[in-house]
Each structure stands twice: as C-alpha cells, then as structure tokens.
Amino acid sequence: MKLLLQNGRVLDPTTGELVHKDILIEGQTIAKIGTDLNAADPETEVIDLSGKFISAGLIDMHVHLREPGFEQKETIETGTRAAARGGFTTVACMPNTRPVIDSAELVKEVIAKAEQAGYARVLPYGAITVREAGQELTDMAAMKEAGIIGVTDDGVGVQSSKMMKEAMRKAHSLGLPVVAHCEDDSLAKGGCVHDGQFAARFRLKGIPNEAEAVHVGRDILLAEDIGVHYHVCHISAAQSVRLVREAKARGQKVTAEVTPHHLLLCDEDIPEPNAMWKMNPPLRSSRDREALIEGLKDGTIDIIATDHAPHTLEEKAAGMERAPFGIVGLETAFPLLYTHLVLRGVLTLAELVDKMTRKPAEIFGLPYGVLAEGKPADLTVIDLEEERTIDPDTFLSKGRNTPFAGWRVKGWPVLTIMNGKITWNQADTALTFGE
Ligand SMILES: NC(=O)N[C@@H](CC(=O)O)C(=O)O
Ligand SMILES: [Zn+2]
Ligand SMILES: [Zn+2]
Numbered sequence: 190m191k192l193l194l195q196n197g198r199v200l201d202p203t204t205g206e207l208v209h210k211d212i213l214i215e216g217q218t219i220a221k222i223g224t225d226l227n228a229a230d231p232e233t234e235v236i237d238l239s240g241k242f243i244s245a246g247l248i249d250m251h252v253h254l255r256e257p258g259f260e261q262k263e264t265i266e267t268g269t270r271a272a273a274r275g276g277f278t279t280v281a282c283m284p285n286t287r288p289v290i291d292s293a294e295l296v297k298e299v300i301a302k303a304e305q306a307g308y309a310r311v312l313p314y315g316a317i318t319v320r321e322a323g324q325e326l327t328d329m330a331a332m333k334e335a336g337i338i339g340v341t342d343d344g345v346g347v348q349s350s351k352m353m354k355e356a357m358r359k360a361h362s363l364g365l366p367v368v369a370h371c372e373d374d375s376l377a378k379g380g381c382v383h384d385g386q387f388a389a390r391f392r393l394k395g396i397p398n399e400a401e402a403v404h405v406g407r408d409i410l411l412a413e414d415i416g417v418h419y420h421v422c423h424i425s426a427a428q429s430v431r432l433v434r435e436a437k438a439r440g441q442k443v444t445a446e447v448t449p450h451h452l453l454l455c456d457e458d459i460p461e462p463n464a465m466w467k468m469n470p471p472l473r474s475s476r477d478r479e480a481l482i483e484g485l486k487d488g489t490i491d492i493i494a495t496d497h498a499p500h501t502l503e504e505k506a507a508g509m510e511r512a513p514f515g516i517v518g519l520e521t522a523f524p525l526l527y528t529h530l531v532l533r534g535v536l537t538l539a540e541l542v543d544k545m546t547r548k549p550a551e552i553f554g555l556p557y558g559v560l561a562e563g564k565p566a567d568l569t570v571i572d573l574e575e576e577r578t579i580d581p582d583t584f585l586s587k588g589r590n591t592p593f594a595g596w597r598v599k600g601w602p603v604l605t606i607m608n609g610k611i612t613w614n615q616a617d618t619a620l621t622f623g624e
Pocket of ligand 3: 251252253283343344496498
C-alpha cells in the first residue's frame with residue numbers, strides 16, 4: 190500500500206522552522222520526503238493535510254495498560270486506541286498488572302495481544318522482582334528473550350539496596366536498562382499528597398521530596414561502578430533533578446523522564462481534596478515544578494512520558510486518602526504541553542517534539558522517533574490551530590481520571606500512522622470531541 194501525505198509541514202532539523210513537505214509512505218516505510226510529490230500510480234491513497242504539522246510518531250516510555258488482571262481500568266486494546274488518538278505510535282507498558290509481568294510467558298502474551306489490537310507498538314517492561322514483591326529477582330534473561338526493553342518494579346520502589354544492586358548487575362549483563370520508581374516506603378508510607386502547603390491546609394499526610402530523592406541518590410551510587418543504564422521514572426523533586434544533573438556531569442549513564450502533570454501543575458493548584466489530583470509521585474511545590482522545567486530545558490531530564498494510569502471512577506470516588514494513585518495522560522499530553530509550554534515560550538516546538546520522539550528512541554536504543562526516508566512509517570499529524578476543551582467523556586481510554594477536564598487547549602493530533610497503517614483518523618470518526 191502507498192500513502193501520499195500532501196501539503197504537510199515538518200520541522201526543519203537545522204533551523205527548527207516549519208517547512209512544507211509531502212511524504213510518501215510505501216508499505217511500512219517512509220519512502221520519500223520532498224516537495225511537489227505526486228501519486229505516480231493510481232493505487233496510491235492521497236491525503237491533503239492543508240498545512241498541518243507532521244511529527245515523527247510520538248513515543249511514550251511509561252504507560253499502564255492494566256492487562257492482564259485490571260481490565261475494568263483499561264485493556265491493551267483500549268489503552269493503545271487511546272495512545273493512537275493521542276498521537277503515540279509506540280508505548281512502553283509497565284508490569285504492575287495482575288499477575289505481575291515477571292515471566293517470559295506473560296511478556297509474550299502482552300506482545301501478542303498488542304499485535305492483535307494493532308493500534309500502537311507496545312514495548313513491555315518486565316518486573317525487577319518476582320510479583321514486584323522485592324524479595325527475589327526475576328528471570329530477566331528469559332524475559333529479554335521474550336521481548337522486554339527494560340526492567341522495573343513501577344508502582345513500588347525496590348526497598349532493599351542489596352536487591353537493587355543485584356538487579357543492576359544482572360540487567361547490565363543483559364544490556365537492559367533499570368527503570369526505577371523511586372520511593373522509600375519508610376518516608377512515603379501513608380501519605381497521599383505532597384508534604385507541603387496543600388497537605389498542611391487539609392491536614393493530610395504528606396509524601397516528602399526525600400522519599401523520592403534518597404532512592405535516586407542511592408541508585409546513582411549503586412549504578413556508578415556497575416555501569417548499567419539507570420533511568421528515573423516520573424521525576425518530581427528538585428533534589429532528584431540535582432542528583433541526576435550531577436551524575437550526568439560525571440559522565441554516568443543516567444536518564445530521567447518527567448510527566449506532563451508534574452510540568453504543568455503543583456500542589457497549590459489542587460482545588461480541594463479530590464482524587465482526580467492524586468498520583469504518585471504527588472504534585473510537588475511550585476519550586477519543584479520550576480526545577481523540573483529547568484532540568485528539561487538543560488537536558489538533565491531527557492524525555493517526557495505520561496505515566497498514563499487509568500483507574501475507574503468508582504475507585505477514584507473513594508477520596509484523597511483512600512483512592513488509588515494515578516491519572517490518565519495519553520489523550521491529552523501533546524495539546525497540554527503544546528499550549529502550556531510551547532505557546533508560552535518555555536520550550537520550542539522542536540524541543541517538545543524531540544523529548545517525545547527522537548530522545549526516547551535514542552536513550553532506549555529504539556529504531557523509531559525520526560522522520561526520515563527509509564525509517565519506519567510512524568507519523569503523527571497535529572493540527573496546531575485546533576482548540577478544544579478536554580472532555581473525559583470522549584476519551585477512548587477506559588480511564589476518565591484526569592485533573593485537566595475542562596481545560597481549553599490547542600494542538601490536537603488528527604491523524605496517526607504506525608508502520609504505514611492509519612491507527613487514528615479524526616476525520617473518520619463520527620464522534621465529536623468538544624467544541
Ligand atoms: N503513577 C501512579 O500514580 N500510579 C501508577 C503506579 C506508578 O506509576 O507508580 C499506577 O499503576 O496506577
Ligand atoms: Zn511509578
Ligand atoms: Zn507508572
């Protein structure tokens with residue numbers, strides 16, 4: 190199959206400006222990027238993009254697809270449809286399912302289900318410890334053979350330093366990154382929000398910055414001699430940013446991701462105790478938020494990942510103290526970041542796109558994330574002018590748990606192509622998504 194995208198605009202890699210280009214896709218590959226390309230044969234499907242922005246397909250290195258075991262929250266099918274609608278062509282999924290993805294068999298099951306659904310490329314992580322219980326290392330070699338791209342106990346921190354050190358040795362020998370949910374239970378236990386202004390005002394138990402940062406610091410020390418690629422999940426505290434910056438300056442292979450919500454919100458923005466604003470790590474202080482933006486700009490923080498964490502509305506109705514941690518992110522990430530970071534001059538469009546495409550591919554060694562001839566045909570077309578209100582009722586994800594409902598944002602993905610196949614086309618949908 191041939192697909193010709195006419196009259197789109199792409200980022201010029203040297204100037205960072207948008208320039209008009211046509212893109213010809215043949216099968217699963219970008220065959221040609223040029224000007225005035227015409228459909229040579231009548232078989233070619235032609236789509237006129239009328240000046241819309243074409244990016245390499247977005248990559249999200251941190252999502253929860255919830256299957257197996259929590260299908261009431263999300264399935265691989267609904268989660269990857271949400272990914273496609275959000276402009277993502279590749280997502281890496283977390284193993285904190287039921288059962289936990291801690292064996293080669295379960296890894297293979299996830300990959301098979303994702304291929305069957307076909308809406309996005311799914312790259313699974315395997316657990317560091319059996320059942321994420323922190324007691325015994327998993328068979329990482331077998332899981333690697335089955336297709337994992339890294340190991341993580343996301344959802345919980347690895348409490349034992351000895352266990353973490355052994356995990357790093359094993360992962361390094363297999364060439365796998367260790368992807369860490371940094372949380373010291375002795376400091377975090379029982380908390381539901383950041384240990385700051387909001388917690389004090391509503392007399393809620395707080396989670397201090399150090400609950401994250403002591404793990405970041407410990408792990409950087411543990412990884413130093415081993416040489417393993419160590420990646421910090423959903424970085425939230427200013428101290429953690431400082432530790433990663435120092436490690437990078439020493440030349441250590443440490444990378445980090447930040448979520449859209451930690452970049453855009455802080456604890457003082459929470460209107461009242463409402464679990465739509467509850468996630469782990471929690472929204473921090475405005476000074477932490479500023480440190481995250483600074484870290485993103487100076488390259489300390491490598492990439493943006495959503496930590497898409499769907500839960501049911503019933504679960505979220507249990508209130509700030511009892512509801513589970515987590516908010517969805519796949520269907521709102523790009524327009525939120527474009528509106529609040531790019532249109533406000535915090536990041537350029539080229540910088541934002543880089544942190545959601547080329548950079549995640551680079552740090553995890555994936556052959557995606559660049560728009561170039563000969564590369565896999567993963568593309569996202571975004572209408573930078575289209576402005577709409579975020580309405581969770583229109584989500585393709587089963588999760589409706591977001592603090593961003595009602596926000597008016599610009600820059601919505603309108604067409605997503607993965608491996609040459611259209612996985613989301615707004616023009617085809619009968620649904621209307623807000624005004
Ligand atoms: N981020 C969250 O608040 N929740 C995640 C777990 C995690 O990412 O640690 C979840 O699985 O719901
Ligand atoms: Zn986590
Ligand atoms: Zn997570």
